[in-house]
Amino acid sequence: MDIDVLLNHKIGFIGGGNIAQALIGGLVVNGFPREQICVAESSESVREVLQEKDISIFKESTDMLYWVDVVILAVKPQELASVLEPLKNLFKxxxxxxxxxxxxxxxxxxxxxxxxxxxxxxxxxxLVQTGAHGIFASADVNEVDRNLSAKILAVTGLCIWVKAESDLDAVTAISGSGPAYFFYMMESMIRAGKNMGLDEKTAAALTLQTALGAAQMAISSGFSPAELRKKVTSPNGATEAALQVFDRESISQSIQTALAAAQKCSQTLTQGLSESTKSSS
Incomplete structure (x- = not known):
């Protein structure tokens, strides 16, 4: 990745949890100087973990904000208002x-x-540099800062601009929550393997490698998932027998219904956070 566009910037994180740590790791791996990264984190245990990354660490955000020109907000939603209110005039x-x-x-x-x-x-x-990020910018963000933000986020994976802010609720349902869906499928396949007589280690190894291989084929083959499914489904074969059960059980429709529920939940959370912020101001 071309990191040069970032080199004249100092990046500060408010909050040092998992995704913040992933971004820090991605920046460093891609050659961004550690001395230009800092984190403000109130938790002592998290600060201890961050110490190992050889970056500047602050207990309070105020001092850090005078030093950086890019701020990444990485706090819990319920902590957002209490963390930002005292800093309100420091983001100019x-x-x-x-x-x-x-x-x-x-x-x-x-x-x-x-x-x-x-x-x-x-x-x-x-966390393993294979993330999938949906991003959207305020109309006030210029092209230089749009490019800068995309470069920063891309150190941990795919970065896609969406057309409307509301699209981020769909992103939440698909990729934000998506890993859990695939983990659920993996769990089920491992359990099935054990039911059919395989030991757990073998069932897990076969399942995880199959998931990796299928994803890699879908990414690199040039064929859509639907086309690939058809290519590996022989008439009257074992694959077709399994897929027929999926169809009878309406698995595809269940997945679509589940993701719609995740999208609605995301919309509700966004509305709730907005209302609580307004009422506390």
Whole structure:
């Protein structure tokens, strides 16, 4: 990855949890200087983990904000208002990238007194640099800062701009929550393997490698998942027998219904956070 566009910036994280640590690791692996990264984190145990990364660490955010020009918000949604209210007038001329689930641009603007904000919905595979992030920017964000924010997030995986902020609720349902769906499928396949006489280690190894191989084929083959499914399904074969059960049980429709429920939940959380922020101001 071309990291040069980032080199004249200092990046600060408010919150040092898993995704923040993934981004820090991705930046460092891609050659971004450790001395240009800092984190403000209130938890002593998390600060101890961060110490091992050889970056600057602050207990309070105030001092850090005077030093950085890019701020990544990585706190829990329920902590957002209490963390940002005391800092409200310290974000002028800074680019803000928020990875806080459910925090809308309007909520973030109210809490930071700026509109130079990019929202991102990452997912947990960012921890192994294979994340999938949906991003959306306020109209006030210029092209330079849009490019900068995408470069930062891309150190941990795929980064896709969506057309509307509301699309981030769909991103939440598909990729934000998506890893859990695949883990669920893996669990079920491993359990089935054990029921058919395989030991757990063998069933797990076969399942995980198959998941990896299928994903890699879908990414690199040039064929859609539907086309690949047809290519590996022989008439009257074992694969077809299994897929017929999926069809009888309406598995495809169940998946679509489940993701719609996740999207609705994301919308509700965003609305709730917005209302609680307004009522506390």
């Amino acid at each position: 001329d800074k680019l803000i990238i928020s990875i806080v689930a459910g925090a809308s641009l309007s909520t973030l603007a109210q809490l930071t007194n700026t509109y130079n904000i990019v929202r991102a919905m990452p997912n947990i595979p960012a």
